[in-house]
Amino acid sequence: MRYYNLCIYSPGTDPSSQPVLQFASTTAPKRPGTPQSVPGGSPTDPFDPGALDISFRFTQASLSKAEGSTGGAFVTIKGVDITTINQASNLVNHTLILKAGMSKGLPLSNPNQVGTILHGTIQSSLGNWSGTEMDITFFVSSYQAPELDPTQISYIFHCPRGKSVKEMIKQTTFPAPHKPSIVFKAKEEPIALHDFIGCYTSFKELCVGYGDCWKQMSGNPLTVHISGQTITFLDQFYERPIKKIDFNDLMGQPTWNGKNDITVTCPLRGDIQIGDLISLPSTTNYLGKYSGQFSAQKQTLPKNSSLFSGTFEVTDISYLGSFREKDGQQWQSAITCNPHPSNDKKSLLRLPK
Template sequence: MRFYELNMYAPGASKPSRTWTTHPNGVWDPGALMLGFDVIATPYATPVGGSTLTLWGVSLQDLAQSSNFGRHYDAQGNYQPGVTLELLGGMAKGLPLADPTQRGLLMVGEVVQGFGNWQGTDQHISLVIYPSVYTMEHPGNFVLVWRRGQKLSEALESCLKMAYPNNPVEVSISDQIIADQDMPHVCGTLSGLAMAIKDTSEEVLGPRHWVDIAIRGRTIVAYDGTVQPGVVQLNIPDLLSQPTWVDVGTMQIDVVLRGDVQVGGLVRMPPALTNSPGMVGMTSNAWPGVYNYQATFSGDFKVTGVRHVGNSRSPDGTQWATHLRCVPNTPLKRAGG
């Protein structure tokens, strides 16, 4: 069975004001509202825009106030932030190959815009969500105080904790990145900070190695491959299609919707995948394709982008999927390693 849980929080609230789910109290509800979403998660140095979510069958009361779900100005002209949405998804018990342990948090973010539509018996609201609450119109306090001789990890952790005082911060980056002079940086958005950090760190770590900043749920993370995260094992029943090379050294893996794979994490390809039914084989005469074929189906890969696409009532299995962008895992050694 497909599972989702959508929680809505008023600005500053710690408990949800509204909850929509397919399994209230753990029991499947065949009358649960239809939910569609397109959730994108990438490092902030390469921003790709916001995520979208549509909920069908909402009440007229929700429809009437849909514009107030997003950022807006009240009658007195005061700026009001949008509500926070928390989306959990995956599979629940029911189908033989469903794995409930893979479901998890897909997205947490602030609603930027809300739209309500009513046509005949079709009533739905569409929402645009961004994980980071700061924009150029409403900037955050990103002040990087990076002094000569100081490690970037120390300065960056202090900067992120100042900008996000209510969020956990995890910084797992190389000790090699040390300032040879005072290098302060001030900006108003997380994307601006991430791009500056990426450019600076790549000069120290070398090509194809840099510090990325991302948001995983409610946690702000900075990583560069120095600290290897836990590996998520993929199994053959998880795959919706054959893994495909989409760029030089970049592979896309389509799996059943799951919330246990995050940007910057590692996935391990299923064992004996080359002998599985439906997999397209290659001969040694197919060079250089044979090289890509062998590299695709073995080893660990680093996740550089995650896209969750879902429609809770679609009969198409690909409409409840997680698309992973991955590159071969090349761990970065610590200084002296």
């Protein structure tokens, strides 16, 4: 079954506290003394037949890429009551956390693949009442934005010659109250070969500046990903676990998406994040068991094996969700990735001869 759990918290509130609003596809276990179940259960809890319809579509990408996504998203909840619509404007600057994936109930479901796909700040909220239908739409940024006039905001980054780029990034000047937690998952320790200074008018521009500085000093790319108040910096040499995508999870064959990128489409997964490593299967027989051999006798594209295999690094993830739609492709993750340096380049693309 499809699974989602959307929680909205007051600004500055710990996510472990009680949310202001909550919508979920499962029900939490009954508490002693309560007459009925409440929404907000885990992926293994009972499915709620009366769960409200949710729809969303957004892309998460490394913020260090100038042409990449800015992390903006929209989320619509359909079937809300008039009380929720009336307080739509009061939810601006609140924190929104959306978890999604697949819960128990289908052969391909795996509750372990549920995770947070969006953690950000509501920039605007719109309630709509048309006929007998009521819905509320949230426009969300993937980070905690400063509560200041955007035209007066500036981010300063200065890395003097001879200093550690990593340490200078940690000492970046952020406008209050935007003081995120910085996490580095990078093996490299680049030293500035020359002075690098930048003054940026948006958080996106600041992250692009981080990437430019790192690239100039080390010659390698830097991945920047933010979730809520935590910014993660990741390089390609940092060791992390490889997450497996089985052949029967694929929605069609992986496809080329640029010079070195491929796109893999699968049921919506919340356990894969920007910068993660994923592995694609080699070949499989008709019983679904993997085999290391590939037949050179086939003259058509294989229908029971992936055209690509090996290890890839995730660069972009596009989420598409429409909870009540019958089409299975309306609850999916489109993962864009490129080959990891550990691969044997000859084994990445497996075409029949």
